[in-house]
Each structure stands twice: as structure tokens, then as C-alpha cells.
Amino acid sequence: MGLDQIKNLMEVFTAEDPMAFDHPDGDPWADFREIMRIEWKMDFTYKHILGKYSKFFIELANKKFVTTECKNCGKVWGIPRPLCPDCMSITRWKELPGTGTLESYSVSNFVPAFMKVEIPYVLAMVKLDGADTLFTHQLKNYGDSVDAIKMGMKVKVAYTDEKVDHPMLLMHFEPA
Amino acid sequence: MEVLDKQRRVYVLGGGVSKFAAERVDGSMRDWINEAVLEALEDSGTRIEDIEHSTTSYFSDHFDKQLKAGAIFHDNIGMCPKPNVRVEGGGGTGGLAIRNAYAYIKAGLCDSMIIFGSENMGRQVPSDVAQQFIALASDTDWEVQVAGFYIAYYALMMVAHMEKYGTKEEQFALISVKNHRNAMYNPKAHYPMDISVDDVMNSRMITYPYKLLDNCLLSDGAASLIFATEEWAKKHSANWEKKPTIELTGTGCGTDFMRLADRPYPDPGILHFRGKQVGAEMAYKMAGVKDPLKDLDCFEVHDAYTGVELVSYEDLGFCKPGESGKLMEKGVFDIGGELPTNTSGGLIGFGHPVGATGIAQGVEVLRQLRQEAHPKRQVELNAKRGGMDSHGGTGTFCAINIFERRD
Secondary structure (H helix, E strand, O other): OHHHHOOOEEEEEEOOOOOHHHOOOOOOOHHHOEEEEEOOOOOOOOOOOOHHHHHHHHHHHOOOEEEEEEOOOOOEEOOOOOEEOOOOEEEEEEEEOOEEEEEEEEEEOOOOOOOOOOOOEEEEEEEEOOOOOEEEEEEOOOOOOHHHOOOOOEEEEEEOOOOOOOHHHHEEEEEO | OOOOOOOOOOEEEEEEEOOOEOOOOOOOHHHHHHHHHHHHHHHHOOOHHHOOEEEEEOOOOOOOOOOOHHHHHHHHOOOOOOOEEEEOEOEOHHHHHHHHHHHHHHOOOOOEEEEEEEEOOOOOOOHHHHHHHHHOOOOOOOOHHHOOOHHHHHHHHHHHHHHHHOOOHHHHHHHHHHHHHHHOOOOOOOOOOOOOHHHHHHOOEEEOOEEHHHEOOOOEEEEEEEEEOHHHHHHHOOOOOOOOOEEEEEEEEEEOOOOHHHOOOOOOOOOOOHHHHHHHHHHHHHHOOOOHHHHOOEEEOOOOEHHHHHHHHHHOOOOOOOOHHHHHHHOOOOOOOOOOEOOOOHHHHOOOOHHHHHHHHHHHHHHHHOOOOOOOOOOOOOOOEEEEEEEEOOOOEEEEEEEEEOO
């Protein structure tokens, strides 16, 4: 019995004083160096509402790229917004041709494992034709080498027919 | 904006920092807070029973699976039933806490305030889960779903900066070399190291142009600062007459769109931290700083990644856009240079326990202005002012604060 009674016990150990050199009178926390570590499992799933942005994702499934246009100032946000933050007017949906220009890109040789992408992968910021701000997504099908990717190159929205985990992954960018 | 009550000033009485390390298995956030607070009380010669208010600074409720952790920190140090408030702005949280102390004291809500910040940076969960938690600090509907994560976002900014201004990877590397080197003279630092530009350039590529040694690390630790009016300090601080008087003379804050993509295109687009420019201008105006390079003796700059520090030099007004790399090569920001930056080691060398980081910057500037820093990292005092720049997201929250020595 004793420690065996604790079902979630991971370890009991003696920790070192991380500041040993700084205490001329000895370790002030000497009585508190016995440490226990336990396991605590938490697991939950969200039922997430995509809100007033949902139409964007619905239209991606129809292989259409829609965003929003401000009814007052006419600004077209690359990423849709139901409310134009520039003038606080309610916007309307607008379809874009899905073509654009590569403004910046990054090539990652590492990604956190929870992200289901193959490395290296390319994140691109694109100025879509007809939009006033940028849009961020992955750039795929750029050829055999990332050297083929050039700032300012023409790109287009491409759609997948595969099953995806999140509606955002129904699209990506490709060289035009 | 005018600060009306010029008679009511806010002073920095003392500060404390726990040891920063990769994983402090000897304790938890509440233990590190205690460590930092004990040092701040001793440094300021104050007693907790006299301090009227506190501010809590931490970023994530996920890492420590504890919401409302401020209540625990506050009661651990005997502050109940006195008031407490939490501030949160990602990596900028600590800087916002300092700004909060200014606002509360200046407004007369209290005459004294202790601020404390900490972060349990996720060694208690697998590193993959920790990365997932950090990614939650970008837009989870739009950016995270396309495999966005912070190194990649900053890389997008840097690639654009390199393209426009000709900024070089080697210039980024110089930041890493400087900050790891400065940390060698800070016994509380997580990552002191004597390295070369080649070491940085040859470290493992994560996301171009960022290699492993261009990045700060996840650190455990805590920091604390105590602020008060002169009247309160005279009555309650045993060290008020003994130590140099340090005043919090300027505070500024600026913000930008959460997502890089939404920022005004093409200017500043993704090239600059617009919120930092706004915050710095506010803080400088309050503190009477006209030429930051000359009117400040040291500056703690938010260096989550090397390029962030370099671009921040431009947005903090140390130089014109695109010139930071060349000034770095000239040694302007080294100890002994015109404006030494991150004398503590910064996030890269000292460490980055998020909620503690901005407060630890303040503790470093306090030590510098009192000339208490290790001789190898102590700066020369001319203007008797020091600045700090605390920044969250990709410049989503920026808080800039200025301390000045008054004697």
C-alpha cells in the first residue's frame, strides 16, 4: 500500500535546487524538494459553430471562392467578414475568380505533429484578384522543388475531391 | 491623450525573477511566483500587508489546466481580501501588466501595486500538445486549419522583409549570438551560450529563414515588480532612500489584426509591426524620448524569434525601415554599443515563460538603471532611461514601457 494506493501516480523524486549557487545560507526550500508527479487525463470534443462565416466553407464544397464586400466602402476582405471593421457596415457575399499573386511564402521542414501535413510544406500569402487584403493557405503542386516558387508568381485557388477533416482544407493554392 | 495629474507619479520600488529553466520540476507556477515575489519584496524593502492591489499576468489556461490561476497566486502571497485583476495579451501580457500598474496607480485606485506573472510552458503535456496550445493563440478557424503555426507566420513576415530590404539570414543570426552571450552573465537565464553566426546558420532548419537557434525556447519561471507613489514609498519602503529612485515615465500600447492576412495592404502589410509603432510613439511622448537611440541606455526587445527583434528595432524607431540588419552588424545593439538590447539575454537567452517575460524585462531595466547588473552586462548610464517592448501574437498586442532613474 502507501504510494501504491495512488492509481495515477507517475513518480516521486527529489528535485535539485535550481539556484544552489545563489543561497549563501543554504537551500531555503530544502524541506520542499520531495516532488510527486501524477497523471491527469482530459479529453474533450467541441461542437464548433463556424458562424456567419459558414457560407465561405459551404461554397468551397461547391468549388467556389466567395468572400465579402462592404456595402458602404466597397472594401473586399480576402478572408470574409460579416462586419466591415473599417466602417462598421454589414457586408455582402461576393464571388472572386480565385486567381492571385504570391506575396510571401514560407517553407517548413517541421510542423507540430497534430497538423496533418507532409513536410516540407509551403504556407502562402496571396493577394487574390478582386480582394483588398491577403489570404493565407498552403501552396501545393509547385513542382519537384521549392526553388520553383517565386515571389510575385501567379497562383490560383484549387479544390480537392478528397475527404477532408476541416472545410478549410477543401481548397489550397497552386501555381496558375 | 494628456496625463493630467503630473504630480502623481509612479515609481518602481523593486523586482524579482525566479530561475528560468526548461522544466522546473521542483515546483509549479504558484511556487515560482512565490520565489519571484519574495525577491521583489526584499528588493523593495516592502511588506505584502502594506501593498494594496495586485495584477496577475499569465497567458494560457491550458498549460496548467487551471483557469483563474490568478486567484491562487494572489492568495498564496497573502493578498486576500485585497483587489486583484488579471491582464492577458499573449506574449505581451507582462508588458500590459506594467501598463496596468501605471493606470491603476495614476487613476488613484491604489497607491501601491504588486504585479506577478508566470507560465508553465507545457512540459507537463507532450510537446505536440504544447504546440497545439500555442497554435490556439492564432485564429483557429482560419490559420490553424491550414497548418499555420507561429514560426511559419513570422517566417512569412521575414521572407517579405528580406525581399523588400535585402535583410540577410546572417543578420538574424547575430541576434541569436548576442542574446545567448548576454545570458551568460545572467544567473537566472535558461539558455546562456557562447555561439557563432555559423552555429546558428548550421542549426536545424525549421521554417526558412528560421533555424533552431533563431527561436526562443519554452521556459518555466515567474517574475514580479512592485510599483507605488512617492508618498506610499516613503511610508512603506525601507529601501526608498537607500536605492536609486526609478520612475515608470512612459507606457504605450498598440494592436493589430489577429491574422496577418487582414493587415492593411500593401503598407505596412506583413513587413512591420504597426501596433509597435503606435505603442512606442505613445510611450516615447510620455517619457520625453525624442531619439530612442540617444535618449535610452538599454532596451529589452521582444525576441521570440531573431527576426522579430530586428524588425522591432525599426518599428521602435531605432532606425529607418530596412536598416536594422546593417546597424546590428556594426554592433550598435551589443553591450558597449550605442543602445544595448536584451542585456538580460532576452527571450532567446534568458527565456520565455510567457506571462513572466514582460515583467522580467522590467526587472532587467530596473537592475540596469540601478547599476546592479553583472559587470559584464551592465550598461553605461547616460540618458538614465531604459525601455522594454512586450509583444503578443505576430504583433497583435504590443506594450512599450519606459523606466527612468531620478537622481
